[in-house]
Structures are given as structure tokens and as C-alpha cells.
Amino acid sequence: MSLKIDKALVSADWLFKNLNNENLVILDASISKVIAGNEEISTYNKQCIKGAIYFDIKNTFSDLKAGFPNTVLSPKEFEESAQRIGICKDSCVVVYDDLGIYSSPRVWWMFQLMGFKNIAVLDGGFSHWKYKKYPTEYLENYPSKKGNFTASYQPQRIKFTNDVYSAIENKTILIVDARSKGRFYAKAPEPRLTIKGGHIPNSVNLPYTEIIENGMLKSEKELKLIFNTLNKKKKAFIFSCGSGITASILALGAELSGIKNHAVYDGSWTEWSNTEGLPIKK
CATH class of the missing domain: 3.40.250.10 (Rhodanese-like domain)
Known part of the structure; x- marks a missing residue:
């Protein structure tokens, strides 16, 4: 079977x-x-x-x-x-x-x-x-x-740099960064030595470690509380990180929370910070 x-x-x-x-x-x-x-x-x-x-x-x-x-x-x-x-x-x-x-x-x-x-x-x-x-x-x-x-x-599952740039001022989309708070606020160095510190303007920080406990995902009840508290206005999610790996952890957590309107920024911070002319917040 x-x-x-x-x-x-x-x-x-x-x-x-x-x-x-x-x-x-x-x-x-x-x-x-x-x-x-x-x-x-x-x-x-x-x-x-x-x-x-x-x-x-x-x-x-x-x-x-x-x-x-x-x-x-x-x-x-x-x-x-x-x-x-x-x-x-x-x-x-x-x-x-x-x-x-x-x-x-x-x-x-x-x-x-x-x-x-x-x-x-x-x-x-x-x-x-x-x-x-x-x-x-x-x-x-x-x-x-x-x-x-x-x-x-399924193109709705992925976002590119132009999509994210357009989303900065879009009040129906929430950009969420899975990196640590230190990296998000440029207080800790990036592990890839050539990458600048900081974050995408108007993005918020949810370190992927906050939805994991003892190597396992938190319960669905806990995940729903985390994502619903972060996104009270029920916006669409774009998840970002260093290079698309840990953003996918947030995408999984959102899916288990019953959230369907989410996508991963494939290039994430590595591409954003290395693309000339894009705004960076610290």
C-alpha cells in the first residue's frame, strides 16, 4: 500500500x-x-x-x-x-x-x-x-x-530580489529574517566573511532557533502562537536568512501552523547585501 x-x-x-x-x-x-x-x-x-x-x-x-x-x-x-x-x-x-x-x-x-x-x-x-x-x-x-x-x-513558493525590493513598502507582506539577532542588527559578524552586516529594511527578525527545542520543532500550538503573534494582520510571509537554508525552517514552521501564504527568498541576505544599490538597515 x-x-x-x-x-x-x-x-x-x-x-x-x-x-x-x-x-x-x-x-x-x-x-x-x-x-x-x-x-x-x-x-x-x-x-x-x-x-x-x-x-x-x-x-x-x-x-x-x-x-x-x-x-x-x-x-x-x-x-x-x-x-x-x-x-x-x-x-x-x-x-x-x-x-x-x-x-x-x-x-x-x-x-x-x-x-x-x-x-x-x-x-x-x-x-x-x-x-x-x-x-x-x-x-x-x-x-x-x-x-x-x-x-x-509553483512560482508562488519562491521570491527573488526584485520581489523582495517591491515588498519593502507593501503593507500586505511581512519579510521575516531567520538569522540570529546579532547578525540581523550587524552586532555579530556574518559567517561568510565577504558579507556585510545588517538587514532588509522593514523586515522583522525571527531566529530559526526560536521555533526549535532540543533539536525538534516546537509543538503546533507553540508554532501557531509564535507566527500569529509575529503577524497579527495576517500578511503574506517572505522568509529570508543567510542563503536560503534556515529560511526554509521558518517556512516549515509556518506550514505546520496552518499558514499557506508564504515563500522563501532564495538568494536571501547573501544576494541582497551583495547587490549594488539595495538599501541596508542596521
């Missing part, structure tokens, strides 16, 4: 129960946090959930020709890359990362952007899976048949 996901988040218990389902695809989307420009992660002798396939955000599922990190692929390129790792139209995808909740929501958002809904993030990631003593193995390149995944691009 084909698995169907009705929420954007699943538990380790749920995944273990369905581990042998024929249409389940588990993706390990781990990356390292940005520290002085280092975002690479070694897959050599890397432990993973049993049967997981590595989803390489940095080198396979980002546009390496783009001027900024983590730029999303075109729908055609994404479709072909997803097919190569065996993802099909009827796959049920669960994505996780090594840091609890960090890079996996980015993958969830990319699939949403490509019109694929049967995907969820594993709450607590690999660390919680190990805590539950569920089966692990060393990561391998599983020989999988080519999938038949097809992309159905």
Missing part, C-alpha cells in the same frame, strides 16, 4: 513503523553549518538511517553556475536530478539531517516548489533516530533505478 503523508513533519516512530514500505524514499540531506565559509560535509564512513540515500544539496541540487550559494535548480534540472536518485511520482519521501532540524526543511521546500507534496521532514533528525535506537548503517550509493519524478513548478 502506497504511503501518503498528511503533514509536513513525521516522527521517528512513524518512520520506523513504515521503514519497509515499498514506495518510501529516505533522504539524508545533511550539511555542515556555515563556519568561516566551510559548508562541506564528508560522506566517507558516514552513518545514516537504514536505506537512506544522500541528497547532496550543495553539489547536485544547487545551481553551481549561480553567483550565490544554494541557488535552486531550474525545474528541468531538479526533475532530472531527482530521477537519478530514484524518486518517482508515487514516492513517499522523508528527509532528515544530522543537526536535528537544519538543512532538511530546505529539501522539503524545494520539493514543494516543484509541486511535490508527499514529503515530510523527520522531526529531530538523525540524532533523535539514534536516541530511539532505530537501525542505522554506513551511507552507500545505492544502485537505484531511474525514477519518473516530474516537476510542476
Whole structure:
């Protein structure tokens, strides 16, 4: 029986129960946090959930020709890359990362952007899976048949610099930055050494760490309180961060809160601060 996901988040218990389902695809989307420009992660002798396939955000599922990190692929390129790792139209995808909740929501958002809904993030990631003593193995390149995944691009899910610039004075849109308060107010340095400090004018700060507790997302009740308090006037959300990774955590939190009118600024602060002539607040 084909698995169907009705929420954007699943538990380790749920995944273990369905581990042998024929249409389940588990993706390990781990990356390292940005520290002085280092975002690479070694897959050599890397432990993973049993049967997981590595989803390489940095080198396979980002546009390496783009001027900024983590730029999303075109729908055609994404479709072909997803097919190569065996993802099909009827796959049920669960994505996780090594840091609890960090890079996996980015993958969830990319699939949403490509019109694929049967995907969820594993709450607590690999660390919680190990805590539950569920089966692990060393990561391998599983020989999988080519999938038949097809992309159905949803442009409302993504925003570009011109969109964000237009949104600054738009009273129906709220721009929310997922970086730390120190980075938002230029009191702490950016991890990418060439990036200026500050934030987009009229944006507000919601550090992604405020919706996470002990490596897991806060409850839906807590998430609703956070997002509804932040956005009392029910504006559309545009989420931003350093380069589109942690903005996707806020997008996931908003989705779980029942909020549908949200998008991610793909270039985020890295693109904004490096684009000549754009206003910066500190």
C-alpha cells in the first residue's frame, strides 16, 4: 500500500513503523553549518538511517553556475536530478539531517516548489533516530533505478530580489529574517566573511532557533502562537536568512501552523547585501 503523508513533519516512530514500505524514499540531506565559509560535509564512513540515500544539496541540487550559494535548480534540472536518485511520482519521501532540524526543511521546500507534496521532514533528525535506537548503517550509493519524478513548478513558493525590493513598502507582506539577532542588527559578524552586516529594511527578525527545542520543532500550538503573534494582520510571509537554508525552517514552521501564504527568498541576505544599490538597515 502506497504511503501518503498528511503533514509536513513525521516522527521517528512513524518512520520506523513504515521503514519497509515499498514506495518510501529516505533522504539524508545533511550539511555542515556555515563556519568561516566551510559548508562541506564528508560522506566517507558516514552513518545514516537504514536505506537512506544522500541528497547532496550543495553539489547536485544547487545551481553551481549561480553567483550565490544554494541557488535552486531550474525545474528541468531538479526533475532530472531527482530521477537519478530514484524518486518517482508515487514516492513517499522523508528527509532528515544530522543537526536535528537544519538543512532538511530546505529539501522539503524545494520539493514543494516543484509541486511535490508527499514529503515530510523527520522531526529531530538523525540524532533523535539514534536516541530511539532505530537501525542505522554506513551511507552507500545505492544502485537505484531511474525514477519518473516530474516537476510542476509553483512560482508562488519562491521570491527573488526584485520581489523582495517591491515588498519593502507593501503593507500586505511581512519579510521575516531567520538569522540570529546579532547578525540581523550587524552586532555579530556574518559567517561568510565577504558579507556585510545588517538587514532588509522593514523586515522583522525571527531566529530559526526560536521555533526549535532540543533539536525538534516546537509543538503546533507553540508554532501557531509564535507566527500569529509575529503577524497579527495576517500578511503574506517572505522568509529570508543567510542563503536560503534556515529560511526554509521558518517556512516549515509556518506550514505546520496552518499558514499557506508564504515563500522563501532564495538568494536571501547573501544576494541582497551583495547587490549594488539595495538599501541596508542596521
